Amino acid sequence: MIALSLVDLAGVVSGRIDEREGVSKILAGPVVVDSRLASEGSIFIAMRGETTDGHEFAASAVAAGAAAVIAERDLDIGVPVIVVADSLVALSTLATEVVARVRAxxxxxxxxxxxxxxxxxxxxxxxxxxxxxxxxxxxxxxxxxxxxxxxxxxxxxxxxxxxxxxxxxxxxxxxxxxxxxxxxxxxxxxxxxxxxxxxxxxxxxxxxxxxxxxxxxxxxxxxxxxxxxxxxxxxxxxxxxxxxxxxxxxxxxxxxxxxxxxxxxxxxxxxxxxxxxxxxxxxxxxxxxxxxxxxxxxxxxxxxxxxxxxxxxGSMSRAERWRMELLQSPDGITVLNDAYNASPDSMAAALKTLAEITRGAHRAIAVLGEMAELGSFSDEEHDRIGRLVVRLNIDKLVVVGHRARHIHNAAGLEGSWDGESVLVQTPDEAYDLLRDEMRAGDVVLVKSSNSAGLRLLGDRIAGVS
The missing domain is CATH 3.40.1190.10 (Mur-like, catalytic domain)
Incomplete structure (x- = not known):
């Protein structure tokens, strides 16, 4: 962040400085809302969440090196505290001002x-x-x-x-x-x-x-x-x-x-x-x-x-960790680990890519979990993905978790499959099943929303720690 004095920072966020000592201090460290990310000279903004209250972790942020805290109430933690009405508003206001100053x-x-x-x-x-x-x-x-x-x-x-x-x-x-x-x-x-x-x-x-x-x-x-x-x-x-x-x-x-x-x-x-x-x-x-x-x-x-x-x-070897990440196992198995996020469009795109890169030369295995946050569209969209798996001639389908069951059910209705689709409840069950069935040359797509927890399964299949 750009350098700001404590007084300047308090003025930007319309806050009251709770501790007068050190008001002339210049702050230029990173701004964090997670005390675990605090470092020497950082500014910690204590925010109230649905399940946690950042004010409870302000002392931990200071112990990690935070030089100042923005909070919604007075705190006795040994560094200057800027008290504001709303920490989220303060964060947005600070970002607005910093961007405007650099733009100038x-x-x-x-x-x-x-x-x-x-x-x-x-x-x-x-x-x-x-x-x-x-x-x-x-x-x-x-x-x-x-x-x-x-x-x-x-x-x-x-x-x-x-x-x-x-x-x-x-x-x-x-x-x-x-x-x-x-x-x-x-x-x-x-x-x-x-x-x-x-x-x-x-x-x-x-x-x-x-x-x-x-x-x-x-x-x-x-x-x-x-x-x-x-x-x-x-x-x-x-x-x-x-x-x-x-x-x-x-x-x-x-x-x-x-x-x-x-x-x-x-x-x-x-x-x-x-x-x-x-x-x-x-x-x-x-x-x-x-x-x-x-x-x-x-x-x-x-x-x-x-x-x-x-x-x-051309220099990019991957889009991001767990986003269509190409992994090779010591046993000659190729893993497409794309289990950080999933929507109907991205799920369909990943399956089409799996079908395209195998094209009958390699066995295609899809390990699929839930697509989250679809609301009333959930059953219909999971059903559509199951049918797409069959139409793309994917060789093996492993569906993980009860919330993804409609993928498995639809695949069974779409094709005259006999064991090509299997429904399991946990990533461990999926791994045990695949460990016995995978062979060198297979290409395995692991795809789900982050909440389904399959990204580590993809790493495990590929032998990545």
Missing amino acids: LGRLRIVAVTGSNGKTTTKNMLRTILETKGPTVAPRGSFNNQVGAPLSMLGIDNDTEFLVVEMGASAAGDIARLVSIVVPDVAIVLKVGLAHAGGFGSIDDTAKAKAEIVTELPPDAVAVLNTDDTRVESMAALTKARVVRFGLSERADVAAADVETTVAGTGFTLVLGEERIPVRLRLLGEHNVMNALAAVAATRELGVEPHAAITAL
């Missing part, structure tokens, strides 16, 4: 990304490309909510040239609040799908929430839209910003052709008007072609030449 220096450019799927991968692609051009700050992991996104923004300093912000939403207004903190120079919308549909109620409501990222953009900003998704394409009419389109169709300004996915990676031809550029990604799946197109389109608007962007993308 004239160097900082901001790119934001949202979508039902692909946000984190695209964010990592943007960071990989932009780091080749100048100092870049982007969140680690999926810091994309009302707490995580402002924390990421606070990672900038006066030398930062590019800030990448991932904007997620679980309800209407979430993205609008993030945009109010930091108005992007370039905003990307990847896709509108059923991820978190339980919170929105319908896919149309999801589209309205995602559109919040472009509706308040100024005319000198750029909206980068997936023209292959009709709901995203319709957002062009909602923004005053200049629109750049990406996709597989001829309407796209930044397009892809000749897409090919193998176990070694994904290839395609980047089409920019009359120019055609061969691209080779080490990441698997056609969905990563769309993410790459979005990243190239956005960074092109930020001054990165497409050939340089492509070279940077």
